[in-house]
Amino acid sequence: MKFQHFSHHHKLIFREAYEKEYECAGCLDVINGPAYICEDEGFAMHKVCAAMPPQIQKDAFHPHPLKFKLVDIIVCDACRRFSANYIIYKCIYCEFNLDFKCAVAIINDENEIAKRDDEDLRRTTTPHFSHPHQLTRCKVSPMSELGENIFKTFWQSSKLKCVACKQEVQGTLSFICLPCKFLIHESCMNDMPMQVLSSPFHPHHILHPRPFFNAREQVRCYACGKKVNGFSFYCNTCDVDFHVSCAKYRTRATKHSCHPHNLLQLGKSIIKGISCHACGHKTCNDSIFSCRKCDFNVHPKCIPLPSSFEHKRHLHPLTLTSPFAEDDSRDYYCDMCETERNPEIHVYYCAECNYIAHIDCVLSEVLEPPEEMLLDPQRMEENFDDGSLGSEMILSVSFHPHPLIRNDDYEEETIFVCDRCEELCIGSRYSCKLCFFDLDNKCATSKDETQKVREVKTIVNHFSHPHLITRCILQTEPDFDLTCMACRQRLCGIIYACTYCSRFFLHEFCLKHIPEEVQSSFHPQHPLPIFPFPSESGPPCKACNEDVEGMLFFCVACNFPMHYSCAKYQFREIKHNCHADHHLLHLGKGFFGDESPQCDACGEACKDTLFSCLKCLFYIHLECISLPSVVKHKRHLHPLVLTTLAFENDYEEYYCDTCETQRNPEHDIYYCKECNYISHIDCVLSEVEPPEKIIQCLIPRSKGN
Template sequence: MEIKYFDHPHHLLSLSKTKYDLIDCPICLEKLGSIGTQNYNCSTEGCKYGVHESCTKLPREVQSPYHPHPLTLRRPLIHGRLDFYSFKCNGCRKYDKGFVYSCDDCDFKLGLECAFMGPVKVIEGEGGCQGQLRKHPNHQQHPLLLFEKVPNKHYKCPVCLKYCSDPDPTYGCWECCLYLHDGSCFETKLPPQIQHFYHPHPLTLSTTPRNVKCRACYEWSWNIIWYYSCKQCEDFGMDIPCALSVLAASTTTKSESQIQHFLHGHTLSLNKNKLDDQKVADCCVCRKGCTGPTIYVCGRDGNCKNIYFHKSCLEFPQQICHPFHPYHPLTLTLVEQNFYHLKKCNACRKSIHTFILYGHCSFAYICEGHKCDFLLHAECSTVMMPVITYEGHAHLLQFRDHNIENNKLNCSACKSNICESCAFTCLDCDLNLHLLCGPLPHSIKHKYHNVHPLLLTNSPVQEELEDETDEFYCHACEEERDPQLPVYYCAECQFVAEIKCVFSEVR
């Protein structure tokens, strides 16, 4: 059997066994070998054109109830040119591929599935067409129609965020691209305003379509028509399921097993079951492994499936004032970033590894509302190492006596490596200084030895060299010290003090 097909007019197509299984059908862009055993193939030798038999049965022209003009099946035209791969469907507002039903006079296009979707014309039963049109309190501008032939994974119900598809009844408004599952979704009452524990301001029900990133589950909803947003914070949005979950949780009895916390937009549950040994579960605050019974989890699917918190990490305050950034308060919040710009802790200089798209979330103290770009690990916020001001440098310098080797820092003064040594490092830029290259005064007075001034001296000191001792102590703290680091020293009294023990006098 041979046919003449409009997309390949120069050669006849014959129904035969598929010759080229891995070639795409130009209509649906699925492989020719993916549907059935026979396709319409070009009968001319050397021509690899082929079409699924089912695709050739699509009508060349349709009349959609959503457009006044007939729609013709063709390759999509983008800016007047043929585009084989993508177009935006005016029905579901999504980008589709393959052939399209389009209007010759208007820039109107429907995907193959959306072109055959439409309202039910006749509903059998008592009352004739009663029930075909329904009104919804949150959508007063148009009635909602009962739809049939709803394509799968094209239209999301904004109440449950699950796809509408046959055979489940779907009510919708074509003009507004609003589609609802019949039943509980349609009957759900959406309050015009709610107060959510995750945000300080009231959230208002919005009905203007836009792309919304839910701040509770971190999921994007494209062109969603119903969501809750904050009138004071333009970028804060929350989808309907996450917003209503807190209302449902508020009706249950509060206990230690279920808590609401400012770090996550869903209710957290105490995980009483032992985690699988093969499952890697890191706390979102400290990024250390979660073990033991005192672990709080979200338990939802999607981006929330890897939300784990140590109970102790949930005890960090939401806002702190820290000497490393004395200019503004720091707020413990989610750190968002991309692959191309890894944010680092200003104290330890280690990266904050957090990619929400892959379920990895991290929280840190940041300076909100100011362009400081200052970030502090929650654990680093508990380390109160001294900081000083240094003449000739605009930022604070931190005294560090650990993690130098792992960070492989170079001294900005002598250009040599700072390895296994204490140092001064800038909290905001890449300035690093050995102790002797940095801003240490030559002479100080200290409360532990107020008889004579203490002089900055290389270690070991003279009497230690003469005694050939292998034990080195700080007389201020009476603990062993590193003999390779310089000290403050009184030769007359043979008093030796580590720099960190007399740091209050160095500043």
């Protein structure tokens, strides 16, 4: 038995569905039993769910008719749950929504709604200083696999997190603004202060709340470096933003000779993704010492700290230990200064007395470790678990105060920027484990004292990439082949590189001129905003069909991803009988790069100019399409010759003399040498103004030649 459901374009077959084989597109529950199924696309519905009509009306429950809508995220007005649904029912006159389960309950029995309702979930909307719109109280329901996929499509995230504490909100009472994707725990909203008087990350100024609404710029937290969504605490004097959790974070400052500034002790909730500058490990499971001004981070085990210490304030020796929380209390205190402490950071501890003290309290009266301790290779070896530094070469140079340790990273192909010659290098280097300083082998062993070491690195936080990128120089012929993430051309000269993920590179010119969104000729319906991501490869570009790496321009509404170079590419269209269904795009050799498609006529690679229908993946050479090579046109006195030569005016700009608009210099043109007259191909072959006479045609390529 076949059945046509209003929510699916194929007919459904009624058969037995086995456990965990399908999820119902209506109620989103796992189907175990008879169901209506489309095997081609994995679509399935329970029999009772498939029986739901496309429109319902229950005047006693809601005065207006409710019509179905596909794929949406709502707060149900019956049960007040936030959920992602494949089918919802929406009022055609007002902002009233029902999830599918509540709609089924209303059809069967209005009293069934009470079974899904929650006494704590009263219909509540309220204003709050953290957001410019009214917030709706709801409960976040656990999602099925189908619901999670729908949520990822709309929310562009895999997890629902509170803008205040950054923790997940599933199963909790929360307040939400759906259009802005703003979500906050009810407890966080009630406990949020109107201002932060003294944040340890910014103690000199008061931080005031700043709500974001449709903010196009990427705002990053000054404390943890992560992107701020929806709301922040802000210092207007210093122009810095903080997450709510970071602004209120409890920490301690410690002075140490490994760094000129005070180091803050940070725990695992704030240091995700931060790497230690001593051991290089990017995963810090315990805590770190950090200078946020210099972005300097180091593990407690990687700097000279006493592992055991006798203090006059306590009878027994104190031992440095990992973050420590008492089992019998939720309040954590330092027994030395008798103030509250953060259970995420290292402490000095006496197991015999259960005595706990801040690191800075214990070391406040102790002299800093002597400089010789930092230069001792044996001491540095002890700072690593595997002791690998014991066999490494340690170098001392006159222009840097700390020892430089030889690292051989040929296998990992790690890139770095040499602080002496400023070149982008790969593989073996000498690096300082206590600060930002790297030398390539040539500069490390050079005896040229006249060569200066650059005083300041140019490191920028750019919207095109989630990590900091460094300005550097790339040799004309380096040992490794790299391309720009924007223009996809070979890199040389002054560039910007991400040394963290070792895969992101931009020409300096591209970095200065790349926009945050592109209005593309390939997708004129909507602008394409930029989506930076650190993964090696992304979805295929809708224009060239190659995987997008490092930087994506993407229309969420249409699921339309593109390279930047493709998104801004300017093309022309012609109508030709060799492909009557669609117009053909005139594309140049720079569009596809090294991956040239094959011509559908002769089978050879299209390495120069070509005509293409991207919808059908149809490609054809200029020579393989029936085009005239010499024509006479009424818009010009002399014959026009089809040529690949590019001509420019005195201002290095390229124009068509027929339509008087700018042209792409990669495209072939019709040209009169006598008058220096240049025209687009489609202008000469226009259906409105066709050529008067075709004097000569191109000789097409033969297959296999």
